[in-house]
Amino acid sequence: MWNTVALCSLGKRPPGAASPLLPRLQTLNRVFERKYQDLCHGKEPARSLQNQGLKRTRDMLPCRLVSNKAKYKRYAKTYPVLDGRILSVYRHVFEENLRNSEAVIKRYSELLETASKGGGENAILRHTQRNKKLFVRERLKLLLDDESFLELSPLAGLDLPYGDVPAAGCLTGIGKICGVWCVFMANDATVKGGTIYPIGVKKQLRAQEIALQNRLCSVYLVDSGGAFLPLQSELFPDKLHGGRVFYNEAIMSAMRIPQVAVVCGSCVAGGAYVPTMAEEAVIIDKIGTLFLAGPPLVKAATGEDVSPEDLGGAKLHSQVSGCSDHFASSEEEAYECIRNVISTLNYHPLPEEAVEHDSPLYSPDELLGLAPRDYRCTLPVKLILSRLMDGSRFQEFKANYGTTLVTGFGHVEGCLVGVVASNGELSHDAALKGSHFVQLCGQRGVPILFLQNTAPQAPQPTSLSQAEAHSNRLKAQASMMAAVACAPVPKITIVIGGCYGTESYVMCGRSFSPNFLFLWPNARVALVDSRHFSVVPRAEDSDSAGDESELKQLKEKLEEESSAFYSSARLWDDGVILPQNTRKVIAQCLEITAQQKSQVVSPCPHPVIRM
């Protein structure tokens, strides 16, 4: 992964001499990669049966898409190559960033490990041995084509005011089934019986939003005790609470976005509607049960003892009620059945062969030293671009105008993308350039990649002319906001440093609905930077000045609330990703967003209604 060009660019060493940073970077990367694979995807290779199933299904499906290989060859290799050498003058900043990256990545690995264990070892044992069910990650391995799925927000739910809810009690992400990218939502019953917490509702709604925006089939693996009752007021009554999940199922079905479900555990109360509203549902014998009120409630109401199986088991729902469409005698059979269901969607999958592309000329490992510890440690963003773009090639737009924003075109794993990257404060000229470029991308149908590192605070004007400059900048930023909001192309935002204040909206922050938004672990998300904060804000007519301890308290609170992990726990993003994995994540997102181009959608005014 490491290349000599990058090595030699670190300071003035002669070519071939090893960098003192090399062992640290390589070890960190190796350790993390191993852990990540183990934690998220398990160690076993994909099953051969599944691969056979995949091959069979793909053989059956027509593939009308033309490879864009030729197009790529013709254009991409003529874009100018970026100079990504890190000058020795930047070395101390690079090292400071690297130290910070090591610390935050260590924390990230710890949190990821906690999340990956769900409700903990005892709960997993009870789930697998007593309840004879597969752990949710094992289920996904059986369902998905391979292990390269994009998991969304694995750190959601950690350290919330109501405690830790690992992975928010439900895994969500995007993976391929029979060559088709699908969104999955899978309850983890080892976390409080799979009950839905407020953060779990938010996570499911976000996954559905992604399905809607990118027209991806939704697959629900339901194994849930329904609402987490002690927090019912925070997840039942409001518009964006539990019921919205069912509403979305109907709306998506009417939009020809397929909804399929597996009942692979308990489906109680509200949870029972998820498979029942799905277009096709599978239920697993002696594992799946589905009812509005469970046996204890029946006993309380009628005095009758009834088993879960008799009340709402697989046979009952497949033979009598019709709440399920397929009966599966084992978990394996159920996931195979869902794979077959996906193969009937009549989708035209993307071409399988990889588009020929060059790797960047500089090592992605060096992104750890370019990920700014704070705004003052920001290095020129083209150093980052030279480690993300294919062949480090970049066709820059308006290179000499509004230089605090870098705009231009490049390729990521062969996909053309328009880049809008922060390179300082978003000045008037930079915002005008941004508006122009975003419109170009919209006109040409090119997806936009925002690399966000916004300034913590705009300086206060000290003169009339400065105040006028501020107003002009405000107007230019407002124009760019409008251009970003209305650009009719997929948008992917990566917060590589600061996500501060209103500039973060202009750079396609969460409220501007990018298709995906990820953070680097060093990212800071806040209205203002606690480190730049020196007075407690007061009303102008107030005569009490904030004291030192009040300021200290406020700064500590801001500091804690600004971390990438705090943000990700609350689902203000789609997850924290490692800088060195950024290219892969961007490439996946581009492929996912492109899938809808191959769908033929004819109008369908109503959802599929279960009869």
Ligand code: COA
């Ligand atoms: N609200 C809050 N906590 C719940 C819950 C709910 N709806 N359902 C289960 N839990 C908790 C249990 O109290 C238990 O907590 P503990 O680990 O601290 O003891 C934990 O979740 C696991 O439940 P348990 O019953 O031990 O696990 P299980 O695998 O044997 O059964 C269920 C899981 C979901 C089938 C079972 O707990 C159940 O039927 N729950 C009631 C479901 C219900 O009536 N929901 C209505 C919601 S509107």
